[in-house]
Amino acid sequence: MANPSNFQITPRAAIMESNELNFRSLYLFHTSLGANQTQSTVIDPNATTGLGQTAVNNWAICDSPSPGATVVARAQGLHIYAGNWQNTFSITFEVERYVRI
Template sequence: MTMAGPFVTFVCLLIVLPQIQAVSIPYNGTVPLQGCQIPCMTEVNLHLFLHQFVDGPNQPNRNEETLVQTSFPFGFGTTIVHDWTLTETTNSKDTVVARAQGVHVQAGLTKDNRWYMTHNIEFEQVRFAGSTLQVIGITAGLESGQWSIVDGTGQFIMTQGIISFTNHPASTWEDGIKELNIRVRYTTPQPV
């Protein structure tokens, strides 16, 4: 029987050592990235107006559609898809800056108007055209509130932020206007 030479031992260590190290890292542990430098964060504040033209009979301009209508108390489970428009003024006929496309679901079994909402805000104009923000929160039934910005794409990669909203006094039953103050922090894209 021959003993393994130093070269064979070295090769075995190169193969086996990374597996031993991988097993020794705890599941919920934090491991720093090698050679990673933290890119710059940018903050942007936007002031826009959301226009919700509700679903219903004789609503030719509606920008939402009921997919599921339930018979549960408070309409629990009713699901509506939306494509709300965002402008820089309360006038819904102004240039559309972005669209909030997603769904809202009546999630309140004990309260009316507890709509859980999730959507992407996709920008159509100028600096942020093609970029999106992923947003979640509760809408309807609240005069004011906040939605979480949980991520983004395009210019808004690795995003976090908050949207504070209030129902605008110019709202009508046909055009529910929400005034949005959007505060976004995102990682400035690095050249590849």
């Protein structure tokens, strides 16, 4: 199981205050097909350009890359295709010991 000290939070000052999150030994999983989907398209892409596809996600963040890994958090948000995928999500921890802010 991952050690909760395997991540660090670095305050950063820019136009607005933000934090840089650096996680080690945590793995993000997403499933777009099948019965256990963790993302879903809500806006189809433009038929000519492919741009604009938008999907919502509830991706699992686990403590190992193995199939039996424990879900410790969720990446909940959306992603939009605009030539490259742009992702925005909140990390919602489900395991209390990982919440150290």
